[in-house]
Amino acid sequence: MKLWTKTVLTMLPALMLLGCGTSGEVEEETDSGVSSSSSAGDLDSSATTSGVGSGDMASGEGMGEQELGFGGDPLDDPNSLLAKRVVYFDFDQTDIKSDFLAIVQAHAEYLANNSSVQVTLEGHADERGTREYNIALGELRANAVQRMLALQGASASQVRVISYGEERPAALGHDEDSLALNRRVEFIYNR
Amino acid sequence: MYKIKRFTNIVSGFYLLLLAGTAQAVLNIEITQGVEGAVPLAVVPFSWQVPPQNPQTPADLVPPKKPPVDIAAIVRADLARTGRFDPLPPKDMLARPNVDSTINFSNWRIFQSENLVVGTLQYLGADRYKIRFRLFDVFKEKQLEGFSFSVSGNDLRRAAHQVSDIIYEKLTGERGAFTTSVAYVTAAGVGKARRYSLWIADADGYGPQSMMRSREPILSPAWSPDGTHIAYASLEDNGHQAVFVQNISSGRRDKVSSYKGINGAPSWSPDGKSLAVTLSKDGNPEIYVIDLTGKKQRRLTRHWAIDTEPTWTPDGKTVIFTSDRGGRPQLYQVSSSGGKARRLTFEGKYNAKASVSQDGKKVAMIHRTDGKYRVAVMDLKSGNLRVLTDGSLDESPSFAPNGGMIIYATSAGRRGILKAVSVDGNIHQRLTIPEGDVREPAWSPFPQ
Numbered sequence: 227m228k229l230w231t232k233t234v235l236t237m238l239p240a241l242m243l244l245g246c247g248t249s250g251e252v253e254e255e256t257d258s259g260v261s262s263s264s265s266a267g268d269l270d271s272s273a274t275t276s277g278v279g280s281g282d283m284a285s286g287e288g289m290g291e292q293e294l295g296f297g298g299d300p301l302d303d304p305n306s307l308l309a310k311r312v313v314y315f316d317f318d319q320t321d322i323k324s325d326f327l328a329i330v331q332a333h334a335e336y337l338a339n340n341s342s343v344q345v346t347l348e349g350h351a352d353e354r355g356t357r358e359y360n361i362a363l364g365e366l367r368a369n370a371v372q373r374m375l376a377l378q379g380a381s382a383s384q385v386r387v388i389s390y391g392e393e394r395p396a397a398l399g400h401d402e403d404s405l406a407l408n409r410r411v412e413f414i415y416n417r
Numbered sequence: 418m419y420k421i422k423r424f425t426n427i428v429s430g431f432y433l434l435l436l437a438g439t440a441q442a443v444l445n446i447e448i449t450q451g452v453e454g455a456v457p458l459a460v461v462p463f464s465w466q467v468p469p470q471n472p473q474t475p476a477d478l479v480p481p482k483k484p485p486v487d488i489a490a491i492v493r494a495d496l497a498r499t500g501r502f503d504p505l506p507p508k509d510m511l512a513r514p515n516v517d518s519t520i521n522f523s524n525w526r527i528f529q530s531e532n533l534v535v536g537t538l539q540y541l542g543a544d545r546y547k548i549r550f551r552l553f554d555v556f557k558e559k560q561l562e563g564f565s566f567s568v569s570g571n572d573l574r575r576a577a578h579q580v581s582d583i584i585y586e587k588l589t590g591e592r593g594a595f596t597t598s599v600a601y602v603t604a605a606g607v608g609k610a611r612r613y614s615l616w617i618a619d620a621d622g623y624g625p626q627s628m629m630r631s632r633e634p635i636l637s638p639a640w641s642p643d644g645t646h647i648a649y650a651s652l653e654d655n656g657h658q659a660v661f662v663q664n665i666s667s668g669r670r671d672k673v674s675s676y677k678g679i680n681g682a683p684s685w686s687p688d689g690k691s692l693a694v695t696l697s698k699d700g701n702p703e704i705y706v707i708d709l710t711g712k713k714q715r716r717l718t719r720h721w722a723i724d725t726e727p728t729w730t731p732d733g734k735t736v737i738f739t740s741d742r743g744g745r746p747q748l749y750q751v752s753s754s755g756g757k758a759r760r761l762t763f764e765g766k767y768n769a770k771a772s773v774s775q776d777g778k779k780v781a782m783i784h785r786t787d788g789k790y791r792v793a794v795m796d797l798k799s800g801n802l803r804v805l806t807d808g809s810l811d812e813s814p815s816f817a818p819n820g821g822m823i824i825y826a827t828s829a830g831r832r833g834i835l836k837a838v839s840v841d842g843n844i845h846q847r848l849t850i851p852e853g854d855v856r857e858p859a860w861s862p863f864p865q
Contacts, residue, residue, distance in 0.1 A: 318745070348656065354790060356770040356783050356812055357636055357857070358650075358682040358695060359739055359746055361658065362702040362723040365679055369701070388656035389679065393634040398831065400810075 300336060301343075301415060307332035311413040312396075313371055314406060317352070320366040322374060330374050333413055338379030346414040347371050349389040350396070352405040357391055364389030364411075371411045443850065444601070444622030444835070450845040451500030456588070457529045458496070459505040460489045463536035463550070464515035480540035486573040488538055488548060488580065495581035495595045495621060499821075500844035502588075505530055516549045516563075525555045532561075534584060544570045548577075552584055562587050574623065594620060594819040598861040600628070600638040600647055601835060605853030615649060617665065620817075620860070622848065628663060629670070637682050637813075638859045642689045647859075648673070650681035660694055662709060673711040678702075684728045684736075686753070693717070693727035693736050693753075704738050706753065717755045726770045729753065731777045737761065739769040748782060762795065764802045770813060774820040775862075779840065781814040781823045792825050794840055805842040815860045824848070826856040 301308050313326040322330060337343060349364030368387040375385055397404035467480040489507075496502040507513075511524040516537045525533050536550035549565040562583060568576045575596055582593035597620045604613050613635045618625040629635070633652040640647055641662075648662045660680045663670035674680040678697030685692055686706070696705050696714075704717040704727045718724040722742035729736055730750075737750045743760065746769045751758040762768035767785030774781075777797070784793035784802065789809040795802040808827040815824050817837075822844070824837040833854030837846040849855070 318741075346656075353810060355746065355767065355785075356726060356739070358726045359723065359769050361636070361679055361681055362695065362697070362725045365697055366701065366723060387678070389658075390634070390652065390656060393636075393652065400828075400831075 301417075308336055311415075313367075313411045315367055315409040315411070317354070317405075317409065318363065320363065320370050322370055327374075330371055331378060334375045334378030334380050337375060337381075337384050341381065341384065344384050344386065344416045345375075346386045346388060346416060348394075348412040348414055349387065349391075350394060350408055350410050350412070351392045352408040353392045353395065353400070354405070355392075357393070359391075361389050361391035361393075364391045367409075368411050443625055444599075444618055444848045444855070445850070446498055446622050446846055446848050448498060448500050448844070449836075449847045450843070452843050455501055455503040456531050457503045457505065458532040458534070458588075459510065459525055459528065459530040459555075460493045460496070460534040461510060461513050461515070461536070462487070462489045462507055463538045463548075464513070466537055466539040468540065468542065475542075477544075478542040480542075484538050485570055486538075486577060488536060488550075488573070488577045489534070491574065491577035491621075492534065492581045492584065495578060495593075496585065498621065498846065499585070500839070500846070516551055520553060520558075522553075522555050522558045530555050532584075532588060534580075536580070541567060546570065546573060546576075548573075548580065550580055552587060574619070578619070578621070591821055592819045592863075594817045594821065594860075594863070596620075596864050597818060598644075599824060600640065600857075600859040600861070601855055602635045602638065602857040603850060603853050603855050604634070604833070615647075617647070617861075628665070628668070636857060638857055639683050639685055639692075640859055640861045641685050642687055642862055643865050644862050648683035648685065648692055650683060660692070662692075671709075671711075673709055674707055675711075679725075682726050686729050687731055687733040693729060693738075695725040695727065704736060704751070706736075715755065717751050717753070718758060720758075724749075728771050728773055730773050731775055737771040737773060737780060739771070748780065761797075761800075762802070763800070768793075772814045772816050772823070774816045774840075775818050776820055779816075779820065781816055781825075783811055783814065792823060792838060794823065803842065805838045805840075806836070806845075808836070811836075813857050813859075815858050817860045818863045822846075822860075824858040824860050826858060 300306050307329050310329045313322060313330060347368040349368030351360035351363045368389060372385050372387050395408045397407040465484045468478050493504040497504050505528050512521060514520050514535050516535055533553040533555050534550060539547040541547055545567055547565060547567045551560055552562040553560055564583060578595035581595040585593035598617050599620055600617050602613060602615055604611060606612050612630060614630045615628040615635050615638060616625045617628055631651055631653045636650040638647055638649040646662055646664055648660060650658050650660050652658050658680045659675035660673050660683050661670045662673050674694055676696050676698035679695055679702055682695040683692045691706050691708050693704060693706050695702050701721060702723050702725045704724050705714050706717060707714040717736060720742050722740055724738055724740045726739040727736045734753055735750050736753050737748055739746050740749050745766045748761040748768050748771050749758040750761050765784055765786060769783050772781045779794050780797055781792060781794045783790050784804060786804055790811050791804050791808055792806045792811050792814045793802050793804045810828045812826045822837045822839050824835060826833060827836050833856045835848035835855050835858050
């Protein structure tokens, strides 16, 4: 996928540094790169979040990391709560459900500890109801997350809120499972 | 009267592109349900008259080889589209009289045609045309209307719609809306290739003109009361919503509101001097009235809940909007100078996005019933609400300026389409484009 390609490309200098310029298994090379602290820095500065969660990134790295421990930015740790970047909501509701409090709290702590990091909260709604109302609903959802981040130490300048309402669904179906996936706030880290 | 021209000049910035060479999103309109017992009538092809020609005829008196526009065909289509008339196909006609003929009414009685329209299109030279037509009551053998007017070649289609307007008003007692236009938004492509376009077309779907195109969603197009400008909200600034006002004939546009947060849901005041909009700059979505420079503003609502989708009542004294201050979205009404809002809707748990009829008597809205989102219309005086559609995801109702029909967006399978329904719920039309989604319809005011 696109993220994967980018990851590999950004790793190229690191691979050369490590003297691993062979055409070996890309997955392995990437793993070894991440665990070395210098190349982890490279990864941080150039990898972009895709905005649909972080599952792709985690998949290539999981096994090795558990053994070695995670040496890079906690935002890239697939086992961290920070890997979860979407908060889901009930229909027409803007309250953060208890299942997601720990996730929001983890992001709040991370932002509080990394004052140079900025995040955009993208609010979304499902397709039911009217478009402008859903724009408002998406914003209120993102505002709810923003308030909780602020309460736990993130500064206002680190968090930006935008709303797409029902305009950018994550799932295209009309069934309840799809709709549930669309009522969401996404954390988009601007790195 | 306003004319729509392809715009040639745009304010720079953002993702505006000219649409030269891009497929046009022509709306195809079909009747999906008409009135039982639609009135049979006959509209005879207009006879084509040209000045006598000889080798010395000056160039500007040489007519086109055939009539540039089939006036009668446009009139037949207009009347059929209302669902209230059933025009006789020309191939069945036993005679083709024109305005100067003696009418043999028995030729029309045998088809049960209640009314007959005959006409003549005459070339006057120098791109000028004269239209003459007569409307008859076949059974009374009596003329009901007779008109003649001259137009230039470019205005022939519009003139044909005016003929429809005159016939429709004479036969139904209601003003026709055949010379009006519709604005709508299309979306095509997936992922990063998705593009949104704002269009304006004649009310019969003819001649769509692109107003603007963006990578980001376009919402809530709204016509100025004189039909010369269109306001809309666009997310084109990287997800940041802004309100624009665009001159329809020149294409020039101005950003009138781009505060932090939401800038959306524009609605023109009846005097055309200001817009009611939703802004969240002060913390959450509230209704404001701004002037067209975006410099002056006054706040109409003050509540922690969502307040959005404002629409003016035609008297300019109040604004109706959607608010969930009672826990669920409902319609409220507030004075256009601000103050306490009054709740308007009490039936059901979801009533949103009001559109007010031009006579100020009816409000169309999206109403949830049995988990379905449908178009409903409420009589403002009695409070009686009636559901008009049987869709499940209806959005964005917009009254025709004569109050007869409501156009709205809905979905068919996975595609967004438009539909229109008569205010009595009896007539249903479906408006589709060849590919992609179409949404956010807004019916224009009457041309001035």
